[in-house]
Amino acid sequence: MEHHYQPRAWILTIGNELLIGRVINTNAAWIASKLTFHGVSVRRILTVGDTIDDIVEALSEAVRRADIVVTTGGLGPTADDLTLEAIAAALHRPLVLDKEALRMVEAFYARRGYRLTSEARKMALLPSGATPIPNPEGAAPGAWIVEGRTHIFALPGVPREMEAMMDWVIDRIKPILPRLCVREKSLLIEGVPEAVLASLLRKAARRCPRCYTKSHPKGHETERPVVEVRVLASAGDCEKADEEAGAVLEELKRLLGGNVG
Amino acid sequence: MEHHYQPRAWILTIGNELLIGRVINTNAAWIASKLTFHGVSVRRILTVGDTIDDIVEALSEAVRRADIVVTTGGLGPTADDLTLEAIAAALHRPLVLDKEALRMVEAFYARRGYRLTSEARKMALLPSGATPIPNPEGAAPGAWIVEGRTHIFALPGVPREMEAMMDWVIDRIKPILPRLCVREKSLLIEGVPEAVLASLLRKAARRCPRCYTKSHPKGHETERPVVEVRVLASAGDCEKADEEAGAVLEELKRLLGGNVG
Numbered sequence A, B: 001m002e003h004h005y006q007p008r009a010w011i012l013t014i015g016n017e018l019l020i021g022r023v024i025n026t027n028a029a030w031i032a033s034k035l036t037f038h039g040v041s042v043r044r045i046l047t048v049g050d051t052i053d054d055i056v057e058a059l060s061e062a063v064r065r066a067d068i069v070v071t072t073g074g075l076g077p078t079a080d081d082l083t084l085e086a087i088a089a090a091l092h093r094p095l096v097l098d099k100e101a102l103r104m105v106e107a108f109y110a111r112r113g114y115r116l117t118s119e120a121r122k123m124a125l126l127p128s129g130a131t132p133i134p135n136p137e138g139a140a141p142g143a144w145i146v147e148g149r150t151h152i153f154a155l156p157g158v159p160r161e162m163e164a165m166m167d168w169v170i171d172r173i174k175p176i177l178p179r180l181c182v183r184e185k186s187l188l189i190e191g192v193p194e195a196v197l198a199s200l201l202r203k204a205a206r207r208c209p210r211c212y213t214k215s216h217p218k219g220h221e222t223e224r225p226v227v228e229v230r231v232l233a234s235a236g237d238c239e240k241a242d243e244e245a246g247a248v249l250e251e252l253k254r255l256l257g258g259n260v261g
Helices: A026-036 A052-065 A083-090 A099-112 A118-122 A159-176 A194-205 A238-256 B026-036 B052-065 B083-090 B099-112 B118-124 B159-176 B194-205 B238-256
Strands: A008-014 A041-048 A068-072 A095-097 A125-127 A131-133 A142-147 A150-155 A181-190 A212-218 A226-235 B008-014 B041-048 B068-072 B095-097 B125-127 B131-133 B142-147 B150-155 B181-190 B212-218 B226-235
Touching: A008 A026, A008 A052, A026 A041, A026 A068, A026 A159, A041 A052, A041 B052, A052 A068, A052 A083, A052 A150, A052 B041, A068 A159, A083 A095, A083 A125, A083 A142, A083 A150, A095 A099, A099 A118, A099 A131, A118 B194, A125 A142, A131 A150, A131 A159, A142 A159, A150 A159, A181 A238, A194 A212, A194 A226, A194 A238, A194 B118, A226 A238, B008 B026, B008 B052, B026 B041, B026 B068, B026 B159, B041 B052, B052 B068, B052 B083, B052 B150, B068 B159, B083 B095, B083 B125, B083 B142, B083 B150, B095 B099, B099 B118, B099 B131, B118 B125, B125 B142, B131 B150, B131 B159, B142 B159, B150 B159, B181 B238, B194 B212, B194 B226, B194 B238, B226 B238
Parallel strands: A008 A041, A008 A068, A068 A150, B008 B041, B008 B068, B068 B150
Antiparallel strands: A041 B041, A095 A125, A131 A142, A142 A150, A181 A226, A212 A226, B095 B125, B131 B142, B142 B150, B181 B226, B212 B226
16 A cells, blocks of 8 residues: 655754854755655754753654654763753653663773773663664764654764664654655756746646745856756656656746756 | 843744755854854754745744844745745734835846846835845845844845845844854864763863863774864953863863873
8 A cells, every 4th residue: 555644854953063153064954865865754954052951842842743853963972962861851751771772882982992981871871762773883872762653863963973873764764654756856047037937937836736846046147147946756656756857847948948058 | 331141043044955955054054153253142043944834933933032033045036935924924014015125126137137027026025114135146135124122134045145144134233242252262182082081071161161162073083083172262352262262171181181182
């Protein structure tokens, strides 16, 4: 049986370094893209600082509204790594020492010959009922928590570590993913300002109302505007998705006449 | 008279392209950094899609909680550019054709010899009571709206345009900015894992409890960990801010002994 319900996701990125603009939030885009191409509808991306109240508040909102919540950051050994404590507080669960998580942390430290500090042990304290997520690239395990219909995945903020754990995440949400193929097509248009293009694009987009069609102004050119039009289509099979995205762009080409770059 | 109250800011970045991970949110980091170094405390960064209800909801939350709200995206001529409509709805104000904004749009089009479409006129519809913000780099004016104690600035999503308008924004919030100098210092530490560093860092950070001190694991090195420690200090004058940030790093160096890279 086919099902096309697209689970809703919120992404919660945690860290003062994001709020002061020291770090560009590449994690959010990476996760958003990964989820989107698995048929998940990402509805909101939130960034809060390393403050327990702010994380609890954001997380409570997310759990109430989303089927999938992915958090990044705040899993490390330092005092301002508060994500698991905040998840426990938001879900009214105790933090407990997880034996499997502790083995993961111990193995990581043993491989380098470091002693296990109490700070390192902190990384194995998970909200009760959580499953630790192996981190092949770093010390801090992630955590998977199911709360009602919502899957919460807490991942580290270091991009390389987070990325290495995302396939594990996708495997766990497989049962709720829609059987959809998501495809994207784009077209570059030169010499037509976005406002002029707008009405043609609106007409062309009617060829696939379910698609996500958008124009993006490009480049620094003021004399000769360049606009990229991108169409994202999702359908039961990839051939159909390609066809739907293609139909919008073909119609746009027809309406534009010779102006396509 | 000196005043050190740090106004709270929320940044609201609007656009489906962010939620599907097609675009990395460099705007949020750029604005966050700019505000931080002007003494503003950025508390939350939110991304929502081009959906009127989602923008209204996020904006209403932001206005309730922040002194300064900066939005990016959704000011253009296309049907999915909904930011000004959403701001008007959230504040229960009508959208009105702003004469000054219309002149800005007209001038932009006249310079290129394009006719003014109805889509282009849409860019001059602002929430009643708004002041248009000149856009030296593009067609869409921004909008400045004061609602109670909250300043709302709606800026375009094209980075070059948004960046060119930010000085105008800073000028308008000057009266509520604290007389603070914000400075940052950093130190690279090699060969000490973050968990080992954590307790030393906690001790060193006590030298300046008002500072924001954080360690960032760096690089792909698994054999020889590299951690960058950064200290952000704000004080009544720059000399004092430098001194406070420096004191934390000096204490850390002392505690580490010879391990500083």
